[in-house]
Amino acid sequence: MKRIFSLIACFIFGLSGCAAVTQLASGEQELDPRFERLFNSDAPKYSFYAQSSGVRSVLVLLERGEGTSTWIGPFGEGMIVRDGMIIGTRGFGEGLIAVDLSEVLPLILNSQMGQAERFHSYHAFGTQTEVRAYVCDVTPMGTGTVLRGAQAVSARTVEEDCTGPSGDFINKYWIASGEVIQSRQWVGPRLGSVTIGLQEND
Amino acid sequence: MPTARPLDDGFLALSYGQFASTARNTLTFQITPRLTGTFRYAVIDKLDSPDGTRYDRSFDVSYLLWEEGRYNPAIAIGLRDLGGTGVYSSEYIVATKNFGKLSGTLGLGWGRLASRNPFSNPFSFVSEKFENRPSALGGTTGEFDTGSWFRGDAALFGGLSYAVSDRTSIAVEYSSDTYELETQFGGQEPVKSPFNFGITHRFANGVTASGYYLYGTDLGFMLSYQLDPSRPRLNGGRDPVAPPLAPRNAAASLSWNANGAEGQLEQALEQRLEDQGLILSALALSGQSAAVTVENRLWPAEAQAAGRAARIMANTLPPHVETFTIYFEANGVALSSVTVHRSDLHELEFALEGDWNMRVRSIHGDGYNGAPARPVPDAYPNFEYAIGPYMAVALFDPDAPLRYDIGVQALASYEPTAGLIFSGGLRYPLVSTIDDAIRRSNSTLPRVRSDGFEYASQSDLEVNHLTAEYFFRPAPDMFGRVTAGYLESMFGGVSAEVLWAPVDSRLALGAEINHVYQRNYDMLFGFQDYNVTTGHVSAYYDIGNGFHGQLDVGRYLAGDYGGTFTLTRQFDSGFRLGAFATLTNVSSEEFGEGSFDKGIFFDAPVTFFTGRATRNRLQRVIRPVDRDGGARLRVRNRLYDMTYDYRAGELADGWGPFFR
Known part of the structure; x- marks a missing residue:
């Protein structure tokens, strides 16, 4: 066809x-020269796994801004992170412009049970953007183990169960020393949930 | 069989169908929620003679009079083949109603749709004129045959369709069309039964396939595809992530800012912008303000280009600079400007409604004056060239539906100073079926376009254009252009144009005057005797809801006077579809086949399909015939097209991609 x-x-x-x-x-697709340069440096990296497409990849730190960091994939895909939480994606074919986490973030980082709202804005068709709201129940799930390189790290786990008019999703976070070191987070309807984990530098 | 069911608003549907001696291609566009337009290109064997093939182009329109309700059916009225050669000439009023999985249609047809069991026209109660239908085939083709619409006998048609599943349906119809024309020379067996049976399946990829058993004699099939021009294939885009903002104080430690080396800064900025497809031609720094002039070579949405340029400025310029103004230019003139505050960029880069807030806090300017005066050292003179393959396509020659040229082309331009451009384009066709065409013009008008085949067949190396152009801004809101040389493949001379197009205005006005000589058929440097002064005044208006109208009034290439009306529907995705018609003081007999110049066009950004940034567009004008009446000069770089994307109305429509 x-x-x-x-x-x-x-x-x-x-x-x-x-x-x-x-x-x-x-x-x-062409390899992004910025990724090529950074991949061979000692810049921090995330392992990346998209469940729906089965794509596994690595994202490298491109720039630290004021409270945010931008990570770049092999083909120039971008992921924007604040405190270990995904607040934007670019170039994945899923235009998550921004996420307002001001309510859920304290609950998650403090492993505190509670209900809060989060807001996502997406590229809408054409040149517009569209905001979607979700109500999320945050529940601490006890302690688990995360593999970082060859090392097993003990981490608190927190689940975030979100519901909204445009869909439902469950995020899961592994937190050690106040930092989200691994997570499975829902990005949007096209990309679905992705699992990201900070890689240990060799 | 027509139904009363329109497509979704703005949808575009393509279909290819075949049965017996007929192959039909259609392009249907849902112009408004109620108005549907269709262009049909049919290839019918043995229509006019036992061994001839007819390539037939026709237009249909239908209008939904009444939407379907709980009890009432949807009712539509339609005209088929209203401006073509009359093969499909017919009209109908039709009602369609859904009953759960079952859908029923009943209609009343005239013309071709009244060839089975006709009865006298119910409209004859209104006027006796409706009793008889003048023969459409005998009239001049291409005219709107209003004189025959809804005239003559009428007949009933109808059908049922049943949805077996979400994707599959079966249908039966009673057709009032007996295919008299197709059967007379044996292209199709005489119709044995009025009943047709079909099955339709819609695949997950959007393609719909149908199979039919028709008229008790033939099997047929149809493939169709629907496209929503408002929805790009990859909504989120596949563009590489923009350079994120570094903390503002980090800019202080950049070497050029630390030691105040402005030359170094200029170079760094130039390189960083170029990485983002933006060509820097000038930079000015004064106190807390910085201004750049850039040409956008990559981004289909100007807001996206502005967003990338602003972030690069923030990551490169000294931290005390707060206000950034980006002047967009093309052909050396500023088209518009965008002014943003650096602190807003930092505040809104990853904000939930950052794009919208940015739009409110930024200023769209006219770009007249104010652009940095001193160009960067290597901006001028600017020499560029490109050599590559090309392919030219000629559709709908009466003897062959598709003709093409494949060859090598070379383009070069030299810009000694901003706004002055010497450029040329050469082509050398390697394979050509365009020059195989045997039809020669029978036009009684000066042959300003209908000699196209002569140009194709008598040329080897073609000089497509070779011109000196000067672009300038005579006043605020105004643009000017003067072009001299070999303006296009068939004409050379001088052309001058002015455009008034204020930022944020729905209305723009333009005027163009040209004196041109017809070029020799060899497409080299000589001219023929024919020369003409031609020109137009034009009004461009943004009607709203994505509709744009354009009216050009003036004198055309053959010396005829008249006007062209163009209506375009533009989607936020950048997709444009439109139609135009030109009426001049040339009579339909003098004009020849088609009666007057008209056509449809579509124009889609490549990025719509690929999700990757590029300014390339897929454009096609479909004219039933290329004749000499109502023909315009095809001079390059007309000002409205050049400025369209950049004037603030457009920039504001498409502000969403600023932070992409």
């Missing part, structure tokens, strides 16, 4: 049509 589409596009639009469809069909 794709071949037929590309042939049609070539003949209707000429070469720009061919090029667009070829790129689309092959799904080919």
Whole structure:
């Protein structure tokens, strides 16, 4: 089917049509030079696993801003993190512009039971953005073990069970020394939940 | 069989169907929630003679009169083949109602849709004129045959469809069309039964396939695909993450800021902008303000370009600089400006409604004056060239639906100073079926366009354009252009244009005057005797809800006077679809086939399909025929197109991508 589409596009639009469809069909992507440079440095890294697509990857710290940090993947994908919580993604085909965590964050970091709201804003169709609200129950789940490199680290676990008009999801966090070292967080309907873990530098 | 069910608003549907001697391609666009337009390209064997093939183009429209309610059906009225050659000429009024999984349609048809069991026209109570239908095939093609609409006998048609599952449905219909034209030379067997049976399945990838048993004689199939132009394929985009803001005080320790080396700063800024597809041509720093002039070569949305430029400025310029103004330029003139505050960038970069807040806190300017005066050292002179393959396509030649050229092209431009551009384009076709065309123009007008085949067949190396252009801003809100040389493939001369287009204005006005000579068929440097002064005054208006209207009034290439009306629907995704018609003082007999110039076009950003940033667009104008009446000069870089994306109305519409 794709071949037929590309042939049609070539003949209707000429070469720009061919090029667009070829790129689309092959799904080919270029390595981002910023990732290449940082991957071979001692910059901090996250392991990244997207459950729905099965994609495993590594994200490298690109820049620390004021309270936020931006991490970059091999093809220029970006993940924005505040206190170990995902507050944005770019280039994953899922445009999570920003997340307002001001209510849930203290509960999670303090492993405190309670209910709070969180707000996500997404790229809406075209050039608009769309805000979605969720109500979340935060529940401490006791202590578990997380593997960091070859080392087993004891961590408190916290679950965040969120419900909203546009969908439900459950996030899980592993916290050690006041820092989220591993988590499974829901990003959006396309990317689904991703598991990220801070990697130990060798 | 028509139904009263429109597509979803703004949807575009493509279909290909085949049965017996007919292959039909259609492009349907839901122009408004109630108005539907269809372009049909049919290839019918043995229609006019036992061994001829007809390539037939036609337009349909239908209008939903009444939406379906709990008890009442949806009712629509439609016209088929209203401006074409009359093969499908027919009209209908139709009602469709859903009963759970079952859907029923009943309609009254005229023309071709009244060829089985016709009865006298119910409208003849209104006027006797409705009793007889003038023959559409005998009239001049291309005119809107209003004289025959809803005339002559009428007949009933109807059908039922049943949804077997969410994706599959079966249907039976009673057709009032007997395919008289198709069967007369044996292209199709005579219709044995009015009943048709079909099954339709919609696949998960959006393609719908249907199979039919038709008229008791033939099997047929159809494939169709629906596209929502308002929804890009990858909504979130696949663009590499923008350079995030570093803490503001970190900028102080950058080497060029620490030792005050402005040359170094300029170089760093230039490099960082270039990495983001933005070409820096000038920079000015004064106190707490900084201004840059950039050309956006990558981002389809100007707000996205502004957002990237602003973040790079924040990561590069000394921390005391608070106000950033970004001037966008094209062809050496400033098109508009965006002013933002550095502290807002830091506050809103990852804020929930950052884009919207940024829009409120920033200023969109006209860009007239104020742009940094001193260019960066290597901005001018600027020489660029490109050599690569090209493919040109000619659709709908009466003898072959598709003709094409494949070859090598070279483009070069030299810009000694801002706004002055010498450029040229050469093509050398390697494979061409365009010059195989055998039809020669029969036009009685000066052959300003209909000699296109002569140009294709008598040329080898083509000089497509070779011009000197000068772009300038004569006053606030105004743009000017003067072009001289070989303006396009068929004409050379001089062209001058002014445009008044205030920022945030729904209205823009323009005027253009040209004196041109027709070029020789070899597409080299010589001219023929024909020359003409041609020009237009134009009004462009943003009607709202995504609709844009354009009216051009003036003198066309063949010396005819008249006007062109263009209506475009533009989606936030950047997708544009539109139609135009030109009426001039050339009579429909003089004009020839088609009666007057008209067509449809679509124009989609490549990024709509790939999710990757690029300014490339897929554009296609579909004209039933290219004749000499109502033909305009195809001069490059008309000002409205050049400024359109950048004037603040557009920038404000598309502010969402600022922090992408």
